[in-house]
Amino acid sequence: DSPNLPLKSAVVALGSFWRSEAVFGCLDGVVRTTAGYAGGSKINPAYRSLGDHAESVQIEYDPRLINFRQLLEVFWSSHDCRQVFGQGPDVGNQYRSIIFTNGTEESRLAAVSKEREQTKSKSSIVTTQILPLSTFYPAEPEHQKFELKRNPFFLQLIGNLPEEKLESSSPVAKLNSYAAELCPTKIQKQIDSKINDIIRKGWPILREL
Ligand code: MHO
Structure with missing residues (x-):
């Protein structure tokens, strides 16, 4: 950042x-x-x-x-x-x-x-x-990054990230897009390849997106 x-x-x-x-x-x-x-x-x-x-x-x-x-x-x-x-x-x-x-x-x-x-x-x-x-x-706040928030799987990936951080974060904006299946193919693939890592390690990996 x-x-x-x-x-x-x-x-x-x-x-x-x-x-x-x-x-x-x-x-x-x-x-x-x-x-x-x-x-x-x-x-x-x-x-x-x-x-x-x-x-x-x-x-x-x-x-x-x-x-x-x-x-x-x-x-x-x-x-x-x-x-x-x-x-x-x-x-x-x-x-x-x-x-x-x-x-x-x-x-x-x-x-x-x-x-x-x-x-x-x-x-x-x-x-x-x-x-x-x-x-x-x-x-x-409940309308920010709603596509991510409405999906329990993606919500879990960001852990207990404070709302303020969630609203200002680039990787969370990307993940919100990914959750809605609206990422351009290149970035979608990049996240696909990291998703298992993200599941295991959470926010530190997410930050690298
Ligand atoms: N009904 C739509 C969007 C509602 S909206 C944010 C939906 O469920 O996606 O006004």
Whole structure:
């Protein structure tokens, strides 16, 4: 863990934030993910009263290893941007598709990528909104790394790691992604090959991921 890296941060919404965290947590260069609420006007939203916000994920990344454009590619390929009101069984405004931007360069990249998706999509409209990011509200602890927490096997692997550590840890973000079977093949294989070690030795091995 090197806390002094000049990290960058991006926020997107693409359906359930449980899944969104897992989509991004396993990418090379992604250091941390946080599930939260953004895109609405309600002050201090909560899961049962999120108002007009969308379930979102904040992605902290090392710009030397991955950039905003690459994150956008993963965004587009990881959900159906033509759904007006959610993804699959998750129906409602809270599951809408949004790219949040920070400055004109990101807005431009987002707009270009959206036009490209629209060209691919032919008859149906890409519903994704592009919005300047105002406030990102982190969600309640029980929603952080939920794909890992809902699986007793993976939960056991991290032992009694304090919640704070769980939320800030890169290896836990990776394992959350692995638990949801959303890791890119390369990283999935890397974890596959270590899983027996992780089972035996726990957190010290996990830290090397
Ligand atoms: N119903 C979905 C997601 C709910 S959500 C985080 C699921 O069970 O995965 O709003």
